[in-house]
Each structure stands twice: as structure tokens, then as C-alpha cells.
Amino acid sequence: MMINVPADDLGVVLRRDLVAAGIHDNAIARLVRAGELVRMRHGVYAVAQQWNQATARERHVMLSRGVVRLYGQDVALSHVSAALVYGAPDHGLPLTHVHLTDLAGAGERTQASVRHHRGGCRVDELSRRGECWITAPTRTALDTAAIVDRDAAVCVLDWFFQQGLSSPEECQYQLDARSVWSDHLDLALKLGYARVGSDSVAETLARLAFLDAGLPEPELQLEVRDQRGWLIGRVDFAWPEHRLIVEFDGRQKYHSMRRPGESIEEMVLREKQREDRIREATGWTVIRITWADLQQPSLLIARLRRYLKPAA
Structure with a gap:
């Protein structure tokens, strides 16, 4: 017989909720054995389908929901x-x-x-x-x-x-x-x-790597405008006195930048055109970095020092 488990939107349910719904300990144990419920801790359960599909982060949030209610x-x-x-x-x-x-x-x-x-x-x-x-x-x-x-x-x-x-x-x-x-x-x-202006974990970690290496602190989210004063875009890191811009390329960033109905290829092309316009408007060097660069910070820092050498 199908048992209707009174779980919340995350799939979390307390023992007391189950008992109040007429599902007592023997029935709860059967649901756990049948793989329909997962016991997260004493008195706190999750619907197995939602638990099994959850990431480690989502599982923590599920357990948190149950524990704080408990x-x-x-x-x-x-x-x-x-x-x-x-x-x-x-x-x-x-x-x-x-x-x-x-x-x-x-x-x-x-x-x-x-x-x-x-x-x-x-x-x-x-x-x-x-x-x-x-x-x-x-x-x-x-x-x-x-x-x-x-x-x-x-x-x-x-x-x-x-x-x-x-x-x-x-x-x-x-x-x-x-x-x-x-x-x-x-x-x-x-x-x-900590600073205002970091759009991602990657940007935060990159900035910390710059500071740990003794590089001058960059400006964050600097606005770049064309000759008419129209905004071309904001850049992740900028050292105006060195005419240097650094942009972080990451999967999360590209997904967040995609417009409705836009393909990955169209979005990448639009971003390249944006970079070209920034370079034309400023005449500055634009360097793109990725997660791989953060895994080898010494190489990244050496690369940047060539442009920041007078003040580094």
C-alpha cells in the first residue's frame, strides 16, 4: 500500500510529522528498508528520491532544515x-x-x-x-x-x-x-x-593570489566607456596606471551571461566582440585567465609581473 509521506518541498520530514500522520515507528522502519526514506539523523528523515539526487551542498541544506525544526x-x-x-x-x-x-x-x-x-x-x-x-x-x-x-x-x-x-x-x-x-x-x-565587487569565487581567489604575491591591488568591476560615453562593459580586474585588464573565464560566468535563446557559440562571439571594443576604447592589454591558471599561481603571477613590473 502506498504511504503518503508528509515531507516538505525539500523532501524533509521529522519523525513527529510522520507519527502525527499515522505513520508510526514500525512503518517508518519499513519505509527506510524499502528505500523510500533515508534517515539523516535521529528523528529526521528525507524522501530517498530527493536525497539520492541531491549534491553534498543540497544534502547539508536538507539536514539543516530538519535539525533546526527539531x-x-x-x-x-x-x-x-x-x-x-x-x-x-x-x-x-x-x-x-x-x-x-x-x-x-x-x-x-x-x-x-x-x-x-x-x-x-x-x-x-x-x-x-x-x-x-x-x-x-x-x-x-x-x-x-x-x-x-x-x-x-x-x-x-x-x-x-x-x-x-x-x-x-x-x-x-x-x-x-x-x-x-x-x-x-x-x-x-x-x-x-574582503571587497565589494567580486562576482564569483574564482575572482575572489584570483584577487587573493595577486595580493599574496605582492602585486598592486586591482580595481574591481571598472566601467569602460566608448568615446560617446556609452558603457561597453565592466571588467573583472583593472590596473589603470599599467593599462592592464584581467578577465576571468569560467563556466559559471558564461552561463550567467547567456541571453534567452542564445547559443554558447553566439554568446562567446558576443563576448569576444565586447573584448575587442574594450581594447579599442582603452588601448590597454587584456589578459584572460581560467581556473587552470589558479592551479599554477606562480606562472600566472610571473605573467602579470611583466606588465606590472614598474610598481610591483
């Missing part, structure tokens, strides 16, 4: 888990544990794939997502940056800035308010690397 109003989804719900990139983020901040002041602990954090939240540091609490964007960005390495932290901070969900000023304000916290200095250093 714990109720005394916790807020936070750190990495909240960042993923907002849509932040998962580059370098650990996805093994759901992160909760205990609003009732409980101590820090890790149990059954859940990391509980102690830390009070002001009213402006919390938001509602459905029936559950989630830390607000700026608090989420800082909390996440505090527990990951520098590159992953800056990718997250850059994304929150670029999406308009937070800003360097808002982050600095909250950081100053938590100056007594043990992670303050490390977090301040990470925040110092």
Missing part, C-alpha cells in the same frame, strides 16, 4: 548552515555538521552531526525563515568567516557584499561589538581582505 525556538541556524541557506558559495566550507547557535545560552558541544555554538544574538542579528530562526546575513557572514580558513572566509564575505546582504561597514560595526571574543583578531584580518 530543536525549535531555542536555536537559530547559523554559521556555514545559515550561509548555505542564504545562497553563499560553499568553496572550502565544511559540510559535515549542521551549525546551530543556542539562544538560551547552552554550552558549546558537538553531537550527532550537529555543532552547537554558544553566543548571544541581538534582535538585529536574527531573522525568521519559515517557522525557524536563522542568524541575519551580517552575523552569518562573520560567524562563517570565523570558523574557516582565509580563502573560504573571504569568498563568503565577498559574496554577501556583492549580493547586497551585508557591507564592509556593517561587518566592521558588528566586529567592533564583539571585540572581546577570542576570534576577533583573526576575523579582523579576514575582513580586511
Whole structure:
């Protein structure tokens, strides 16, 4: 007999939801054995078809949805888990544990794939997502940056800035308010690397590679206009004093640039024409880089130094 599982849009369902629908423990166990449900942790299940098709990131979000509902109003989804719900990139983020901040002041602990954090939240540091609490964007960005390495932290901070969900000023304000916290200095250093204007993880990592090598900091998203003042485009990185532009070529970028009904070939041709117009309008050198260049940063840096040598 077909059993109607009361799962949500992500395919997540709690044991208590199943019991309330008349599906008790023996029936739940049969559904798990039959491969129709997956037990994510005690009391939290997922529809197997949706779980099996999900990426690691999506599985983390599914588990987060179940866990925060399970714990109720005394916790807020936070750190990495909240960042993923907002849509932040998962580059370098650990996805093994759901992160909760205990609003009732409980101590820090890790149990059954859940990391509980102690830390009070002001009213402006919390938001509602459905029936559950989630830390607000700026608090989420800082909390996440505090527990990951520098590159992953800056990718997250850059994304929150670029999406308009937070800003360097808002982050600095909250950081100053938590100056007594043990992670303050490390977090301040990470925040110092973050910038408004990075459109992707790749652009963030490229900029960090430039800075680590001692190259001058580039301008981000510089507008290039023709003689009539019309906008030709914005470029990823520019060093005007060196007449140098660097553009990152990536699959994600090209997919986001495609117009409705436009083929890949048409989009690539349009981008090449855009680059030609930029070169004609500025007379500058335009260099394109890819993920492969980021895998061999020393070669990339040597290539750029030839153009930046007077100031590098």
C-alpha cells in the first residue's frame, strides 16, 4: 500500500510529522528498508528520491532544515548552515555538521552531526525563515568567516557584499561589538581582505593570489566607456596606471551571461566582440585567465609581473 509521506518541498520530514500522520515507528522502519526514506539523523528523515539526487551542498541544506525544526525556538541556524541557506558559495566550507547557535545560552558541544555554538544574538542579528530562526546575513557572514580558513572566509564575505546582504561597514560595526571574543583578531584580518565587487569565487581567489604575491591591488568591476560615453562593459580586474585588464573565464560566468535563446557559440562571439571594443576604447592589454591558471599561481603571477613590473 502506498504511504503518503508528509515531507516538505525539500523532501524533509521529522519523525513527529510522520507519527502525527499515522505513520508510526514500525512503518517508518519499513519505509527506510524499502528505500523510500533515508534517515539523516535521529528523528529526521528525507524522501530517498530527493536525497539520492541531491549534491553534498543540497544534502547539508536538507539536514539543516530538519535539525533546526527539531530543536525549535531555542536555536537559530547559523554559521556555514545559515550561509548555505542564504545562497553563499560553499568553496572550502565544511559540510559535515549542521551549525546551530543556542539562544538560551547552552554550552558549546558537538553531537550527532550537529555543532552547537554558544553566543548571544541581538534582535538585529536574527531573522525568521519559515517557522525557524536563522542568524541575519551580517552575523552569518562573520560567524562563517570565523570558523574557516582565509580563502573560504573571504569568498563568503565577498559574496554577501556583492549580493547586497551585508557591507564592509556593517561587518566592521558588528566586529567592533564583539571585540572581546577570542576570534576577533583573526576575523579582523579576514575582513580586511574582503571587497565589494567580486562576482564569483574564482575572482575572489584570483584577487587573493595577486595580493599574496605582492602585486598592486586591482580595481574591481571598472566601467569602460566608448568615446560617446556609452558603457561597453565592466571588467573583472583593472590596473589603470599599467593599462592592464584581467578577465576571468569560467563556466559559471558564461552561463550567467547567456541571453534567452542564445547559443554558447553566439554568446562567446558576443563576448569576444565586447573584448575587442574594450581594447579599442582603452588601448590597454587584456589578459584572460581560467581556473587552470589558479592551479599554477606562480606562472600566472610571473605573467602579470611583466606588465606590472614598474610598481610591483
